[in-house]
Amino acid sequence: MEITFSLDQIDHVAQQVLAANPEKVILFNGAMGAGKTTFIKALCRALGIDGVTSSPTFSLVNEYVSGSGDTVYHFDVYRLKRETEALDMGIEEYLYSGNYCFIEWAEKIPNLIPEAHSVIDVTVLSDGARKLRFRKN
Template structure:
């Protein structure tokens, strides 16, 4: 397992954090975003997508469960939010495993709710709130 910690004192440094996530994740397609409510998971995903060339609006798929974005380089990103599911079968029914094994980037919020469906290799992006806008982002590769 490989690990890296990124500290940002304010949200103005979010681009630095997003670049660190990209650099760390490299060729991994499954990125799991963990952290308490309002830690900044969706905000970080928005910046990651922006840096990857996604020009359309990025928003949390809380009710849709998945949003699809395309970058200006032809890459496809799937953004999941499993916060509202009650049973992993709901994720199976919407075809989550097909997305996970598609070869495209999957950015997954609340991954613990679908833990048994996830591929063997992934990167966790754990966001911890500090004072004010400070965040500690711990990256681990499995």
């Protein structure tokens, strides 16, 4: 699926992605500032998470809980130097928990990603719109 959208359409696009039945582990690719975290925030809203969501750049993982009790994990592994650092934080427990795991900069931990995952590529277009490409692995 490929969608071009403006930021005021982001919540609708997040609902479209969820309606496409993605895998629970979703990798987010895009340049710094492309809107990966912004799109993850929209996905969280679509999943019923009302609280504040933010990039876990320094904590590596943020945990969000929806009003119905569903848990979502949001990872930003940009700062990792080695995959073993992710193992040390127990990332495998998160990835195989059956909960949504949204991962920014997953190319830092390629050998730890479950075979069943989805990928979202976000690109900024010259007019400021975003192009999103969604695929299941």
